Amino acid sequence: MYLDQPLENSKLALKNRLIMPPMATAKSGIDGGITQDILNYYEEKTKGGYLSLVIIEHSxxxxxxxxxxxxxxxxxDSLIDGLKKLSNLIRNNGSKTVMxxxxxxxxxxxxxxxxxPVGPSAISNPSKENAVMPISLDKEGIKEVVNDFKEAAVRVKKAGFDGVEIHSAHGYLLNQFLSPLTNKRxxxxxxxITGRIKIHLEIIKAIREAVGDFPILLRMGATDYREDGLTIxxxxxxxxxxAQAGVDILDISGxxxxxxxxxVQEPGYFAPYSAAIKAAVSIPVIVTGGITKTEDAEVILRDKKADLVGVGRAIYKDSNWAQNAMRSFE
Known part of the structure; x- marks a missing residue:
């Protein structure tokens, strides 16, 4: 059995290998603040503490x-008190949580x-329908983005979370810098690739200097699934x-x-990419995508394609999924 094993060789020690990945709920207030709806949602998903880690939806x-x-x-800063309610709720339920x-x-x-909208280059976003042409960020704009990520990470730490995850996947800004499809600077x-990740390294450095020993995760769009896209x-x-810059866990997606x-429908469809990345780093690697059965997660962990498995839509549909999965090992 693999899913019920603790993760100990990491700054973020975890009691098992099952995590709930970030999934947007669209339940926040008009100002982006925490609402009772969000608290109720995460209460339902985390009761019993069967998940080792909950990564809060992109913010x-x-x-x-x-x-x-x-x-x-x-x-x-005015949002920190609301975020504290969320981190306290999840931790009181027995799981760790990262934002x-x-x-x-x-x-x-x-x-x-x-x-x-802004981007690395004036190229419309291939991941979005009816995308408009963005304004290419100048160097001053890039500095502002680096500072915005740093300030956000400081707020996450102040709000009592166990770590912060930088989002560089799913066609968003840092992924736009990473991908040759959208970065023509x-x-x-x-x-x-050295140039295309310069902004990432600056953000990691700025966050690390601001938050000290606080765990930093990074969600990486490891493939564009296009011939002219990002190579493995x-x-x-x-x-x-x-990893060398100070990221503690990599979270692999598209x-x-x-x-x-x-x-592609098979379970764990990003696992070939997480396996390739796991071979290149010594820090833990998460994989998410199409994993709906405990057996699928077990196979990925057994074959060392990832260290942690994110189950998203199955947990979204069934709040007892984690309980049923972990109890199957008793």
């Missing part, structure tokens, strides 16, 4: 990076933010650089293909 670091209406926010912080970049819309933030070799190089692979 915007600045209004310009807000992805959708009723998205959670970590953009203001995911995000900037939507060219996946944002003027209708939601009141501002023109000719300065030091573009070009080969570049994903491995990026993952290795993130890039411009978002959270699925077109035409």
């Amino acid at each position: 915007y670091v600045t209004l310009a990076g807000k992805a959708s209406k009723n998205q959670l926010s970590v953009a203001e 995911q912080v995000n900037h939507a970049g060219s996946a944002a819309s003027e209708e939601v933010t009141g501002m023109k 000719t300065d030091e933030y573009g070009g080969d 070799e570049d994903s491995q190089k990026a993952a290795s650089a993130f 890039g411009m293909c978002r959270y699925s692979l077109p035409g």
Whole structure:
């Protein structure tokens, strides 16, 4: 049995290998604040403490990076007290919790933010239907983004979470820098993989300096699932650089293909990518995607394709999934 084994060789020690990945609920207030609806939702999902870790849905670091209406926010200090209620609830239920912080970049819309979307380059977002042409960020804009992520991480720590996860997947801003489909810059933030992850390394460094020994996770869109997209070799190089820069756990998902692979239905469809990344780093790796049965999770862990397994939609549909899974080992 693998799913019920603790994770001990990590800054974020966990009691088992089952995590609930971030899934947007659209239950926050108009200002991105915590509502009773959100508290009720996470209470239902985490009661009994069967999940080792709950990663909270993506939360915007600045209004310009807000992805959708009723998205959670970590953009203001005034939101910390509400976030404390959420972290306390989950921890009191017996699970650890990490907050995911995000900037939507060219996946944002003027209708939601009141501002023109930005991106690494003036290229419309291939992960979004009817995407508009974003404004290419200048270096001052990049500095602001780095600072926004740092400030958000400080708020997450103050709110009592067990760690912070940087979102660089699913076609959002940091993923737009990572992917050659959307990053056509000719300065030091573009070009080969070293340039395309420069903003990531600056964010990791800024967060690490601001939060000290606090665990940092990074969700990485390891494939665009397109021939002209991110290669697995570049994903491995990026993952290795993130680990060296101070990331404690890598969370593997999709890039411009978002959270699925077109035409691929098999359980754990990102597992080949997590396995390749696990081979390139010594830190723990999470994989999520299409895992709906305990046996599927067991196979991924047994075959060492990941260290932790995220079960999203199955837990979303059935709040007793984690309980049933962990009790099957008793």
